[in-house]
Amino acid sequence: MKMLVIKCGGSTIEKLSPSFFSELVRLKNKHQIQPIVVHGGGPSISSILSSLHVETSFIHGLRKTTEPVLEVVEMVLSGSMNKHLVRQVIKAGGNAMGLSGVDGKLLMAEPIANASELGLVGEIVDVNKEVLLPIMQLGIIPILSPLAVDAEGQHYNINADMAAAAIATALCAPLCMITDVDGVIVGDSVATKLSDIEVYRLIENTLITGGMIPKVEAAIQSLSKGVSKVGIINGTQNDALTNFALNHTEAGTSFYLEEVMEKSV
Template sequence: MKYVVIKCGGSVLENLPRSFYEDVVKLHQSSEWTPVIVHGGGPLITSLLKTLHVETTFVNGLRVTNHEVLDVVEMVLSGSVNKQVVRNLIEVGGKALGVSGVDGMLLKARPTNEANVLGFVGEVVAVNQRIIEDIVKQGLIPVISPIGIDSSGQRYNINGDIAAAAVAKALTANLCFISDIPGILVEKDGQKTKLDKVSKAGIERMIEDKTIYGGMIPKVRAAIDGLSLNIPEVGIINGFESNGLIDYINGKKIGTKIVLEEEIV
């Protein structure tokens, strides 16, 4: 049995087709793969903050988080979004359990090095993987919201991509980012072309020339960090593509595979 951590971004969650959740359930019912979902919820957080007239800003794709913003982030992620994902899995015959990174200190966190700018944005220092393993032993799909906590009880807003990479590292799992695009796209002869494979050096170049920008930056940096620390493989795939997740898991040329330089042939 092998784990695959599936990260669903908030920008795609609301529109993911029923077929995506059916694919997750098929993986769960197989004897080979065990899916673990980590989700975001950025657009819904932004929408609620706007409704509440709370200002929100971003630095390098990460949301600046004060106490007021943090309350809204936790409400959206651990409340409405987490349970929405669980419901969607149940609707297609799956069995799932939603938990927050706060529960059982599943995601132990500390402030980032840019805490003076970002506020209560954290990075994961430890994952209590026994909680995930216990959920799996009960025959359930774990669905994790990326709120972290430290030993003093302080909560932190964890970028979903960074949280997913931390969970994948703890489980030595493959990591799959679900997107609404087929992978990392580059301009070639006036047209957008998908990269089948890209290295760490290639990613750094694309960040520098702004081919990769905004919310994609923490995603690819989390991928590279994870590859150097236990994660066997990282991919970015289109969650709207029929059977895309199953095809990727089965080794078909779907999405963009992210690798370290020494793996490039």
């Protein structure tokens, strides 16, 4: 089974047209490529936190997560945002199932290294593929919210880019990150290709900042663990997802490991 992990950013979801979801269904039905969608929900979470007067902040692109924040994160991600995406796939003629990473211990986590700063933010230590595979064998597109659990039942907020990278690594599947920009913008133009060394230099020089940092770090991390192809594309452009999946054209920003390139020359 050919698979493709697709990460949809929270700020992008409301901008996706029905044609994007038709592409998802077409990839599965016509091209026999099984999509697995991992989604964020940042703006909706921030909006509800604000309305509830719950303080929220970001550190290096990651949301500091207290217990009250985690309750809202889970409500939005595993509730309204997840089911919105399920409905869109069904409207496009497909079949989808929404899952949280907590369900069936799908995503197992431990506290992130700087948990003293970030609170209940985790990093994935295991992906339970045995939960996903039977669902996909039934012809269903999984729609996953990036929450995780540890052995004691503690829930964690997981950055959606990092969750998607962990799932792509576990499934040995390409990873496509959907945004509402044309890729990683450096200066006044889109970088069509970036190496791991270039990525870290751009972060150090504050040319890559904010929410783009976890995206590019997830891209490099997944490549270093064996994922064959990673890209950041503009999902609001017609056929961008299909072009990425079928290698029709270069779109957005793709990534590579500089050491691997040097060895292959």
